Amino acid sequence: MSQTINWYPGHMKKTKELIQSHLKLVDVVVELLDARIPESSRNPQIAELTKGKPRIVCMNKYDLADPKVTSLWKRHFEEEGASVELLDAVHGDGIDRLMRQIVDRMKEKRAKYLEKGRNPGPVRVMIVGIPNVGKSSLINKLVGKSATKTGNRPGVTRGKQWIRIRDDIELFDTPGILWPKIDSREVGLNLAMTGAIKDDILNIEDMAYELLRRMELHYAEALTARYGVEVDPTAPTIELMDAIALRRGCRRGGGEIDYDKVSRILLDEFRKGLIGRLSLEWPDDFIERRGAVDED
Ligand code: GDP
Numbered sequence: 001m002s003q004t005i006n007w008y009p010g011h012m013k014k015t016k017e018l019i020q021s022h023l024k025l026v027d028v029v030v031e032l033l034d035a036r037i038p039e040s041s042r043n044p045q046i047a048e049l050t051k052g053k054p055r056i057v058c059m060n061k062y063d064l065a066d067p068k069v070t071s072l073w074k075r076h077f078e079e080e081g082a083s084v085e086l087l088d089a090v091h092g093d094g095i096d097r098l099m100r101q102i103v104d105r106m107k108e109k110r111a112k113y114l115e116k117g118r119n120p121g122p123v124r125v126m127i128v129g130i131p132n133v134g135k136s137s138l139i140n141k142l143v144g145k146s147a148t149k150t151g152n153r154p155g156v157t158r159g160k161q162w163i164r165i166r167d168d169i170e171l172f173d174t175p176g177i178l179w180p181k182i183d184s185r186e187v188g189l190n191l192a193m194t195g196a197i198k199d200d201i202l203n204i205e206d207m208a209y210e211l212l213r214r215m216e217l218h219y220a221e222a223l224t225a226r227y228g229v230e231v232d233p234t235a236p237t238i239e240l241m242d243a244i245a246l247r248r249g250c251r252r253g254g255g256e257i258d259y260d261k262v263s264r265i266l267l268d269e270f271r272k273g274l275i276g277r278l279s280l281e282w283p284d285d286f287i288e289r290r291g292a293v294d295e296d
Pocket residue numbers: 060061062063064087088089090091129130131132133134135136137138
């Protein structure tokens with residue numbers, strides 16, 4: 001994968017327009033990242049797209065990511081000036097903290113309105129992120145049972161709705177879909193391994209091999225605990241894959257190893273968090289990528 005893969009080019013343009021047209025009505029942007037791959041799951045044009053609107057970076061799927069590595073990322077983004085929240089959108093962990101941050105970001109502005117005797121109205125929020133990062137899950141959790149739809153507003157496409165999720169917060173019910181910038185094999189693999197892009201884009205055995213290579217370096221104990229194999233990071237990775245295949249009965253009729261089967265097991269169990277809470281990216285790995293702007 002030597003060149004940038006263009007993702008749904010038509011769709012990309014449409015969502016860019018959608019985000020930009022709705023931003024006028026938005027007070028705070030919630031940017032969702034995958035906590036296991038914060039840099040690969042980020043659209044580098046986000047700052048430009050959201051044009052200086054207050055933005056909260058949410059590292060979602062925190063329940064699947066390595067807590068130590070996630071703390072490093074949190075500090076890294078905070079050093080860049082971002083507000084950061086850790087989230088598990090499926091179980092709802094971090095949702096209350098996120099809502100507090102949303103209101104906090106608008107506190108001063110709201111106070112100024114109130115000083116002038118004006119009603120600031122609810123804070124309006126839009127969620128943005130690449131496919132599969134958890135936008136719908138977060139919207140579902142935020143909306144819950146208590147929310148009420150507040151109807152169409154001028155300037156909002158018919159059918160799109162603001163949903164009142166608290167007295168002081170309204171959420172745009174349609175998330176902004178961003179596209180990842182797949183400018184290296186590494187980023188493509190990260191997105192594929194976490195399931196953000198379809199398995200048929202990359203070879204499944206290559207993906208599983210790469211996953212195992214990373215895990216043997218950083219998460220040897222977790223591999224031993226899950227698969228009952230000895231991990232020697234200095235030995236060829238394929239030997240580890242073979243050992244796992246044998247433990248899991250991945251053989252073909254003739255006795256040879258069924259790499260397709262063991263690859264699917266590894267990827268599936270990684271994605272479900274069964275091997276442990278694992279991260280695939282560290283802040284230090286991506287220094288030269290930072291600041292890159294997608295020309296699109
Ligand atoms: P969207 O495409 O951004 O709207 O993503 P979805 O909300 O459809 O989520 C994609 C997949 O990730 C679904 O299978 C979700 O159940 C799962 N998911 C989303 N958020 C989390 C999370 O915080 N933790 C875990 N474990 N899974 C999540």
